[in-house]
Amino acid sequence: xxxxxxxxxxxxxxxxxxxxxxxxxxxxxxxxxxxxxxxxxxxxxxxxxxxxxxxxxxxxxxxxxxxxxxxxxxxxxxxxxxxxxxxxxxxxxxxxxxxxxxxxxxxxxxxxxxxxxxxxxxxxxxxxxxxxxxxxxxxxxxxxxxxxxxxxxxxxxxxxxxxxxxxxxxxxxxxxxxxxxxxxxxxxxxxxxxxxxxxxxxxxxxxxxxx
Numbered sequence: 001x002x003x004x005x006x007x008x009x010x011x012x013x014x015x016x017x018x019x020x021x022x023x024x025x026x027x028x029x030x031x032x033x034x035x036x037x038x039x040x041x042x043x044x045x046x047x048x049x050x051x052x053x054x055x056x057x058x059x060x061x062x063x064x065x066x067x068x069x070x071x072x073x074x075x076x077x078x079x080x081x082x083x084x085x086x087x088x089x090x091x092x093x094x095x096x097x098x099x100x101x102x103x104x105x106x107x108x109x110x111x112x113x114x115x116x117x118x119x120x121x122x123x124x125x126x127x128x129x130x131x132x133x134x135x136x137x138x139x140x141x142x143x144x145x146x147x148x149x150x151x152x153x154x155x156x157x158x159x160x161x162x163x164x165x166x167x168x169x170x171x172x173x174x175x176x177x178x179x180x181x182x183x184x185x186x187x188x189x190x191x192x193x194x195x196x197x198x199x200x201x202x203x204x205x206x207x208x209x210x211x
Contacts, residue, residue, distance in 0.1 A: 018186070052081070056080070058084025060079065061080065061116060064076055067136055067153060067157075068157055069155065069156045070153055076133055078113050081107050082097070083099045083100075124156075127157070128159055142176060148179075149175075
């Protein structure tokens with residue numbers, strides 16, 4: 001059993017090791033969910049990609065290195081939503097970011113830009129549910145601020161998760177606050193909690209679309 005310190009209030013958080021049976025069950029669930037949503041997701045990805053191509057020049061699929069299970073980097077896929085820059089496209093936005101195109105704004109609000117990550121799940125890089133994968137530089141920065149930040153990488157990162165549904169509009173500056181939610185998920189992982197997160201994710205997406 002691992003013991004981590006809560007970033008905000010210094011309370012100790014015990015981290016239980018996840019049984020191998022849970023890992024296998026979670027992988028099976030990931031594949032089944034991907035196969036179920038793929039007939040709906042694929043047309044949305046195609047439509048979103050075409051719309052983005054007509055709206056802004058540049059690569060349609062955005063690829064970026066993120067930190068995954070056991071701290072191993074992998075290439076994450078998204079539909080590009082920002083103006084392409086010759087200096088490199090950085091997926092880090094601020095409030096009312098002018099780099100987000102009109103089509104990109106819709107894709108972000110509806111979360112359609114995240115759908116290509118289904119490929120990451122099928123490849124085994126990610127899970128449907130887990131801590132949000134962060135850029136390498138962000139992980140290096142916050143690992144220096146909190147020695148337990150790396151425990152986020154004891155499970156696969158996810159498209160959605162406990163932190164994402166509680167802090168859907170969180171900025172990189174709130175990473176240590178999100179860490180508490182990630183540690184909670186790792187310590188309380190169960191099929192019931194995963195179902196709850198999926199239900200909350202649908203609610204979060206609907207709320208964001210209504211803004």
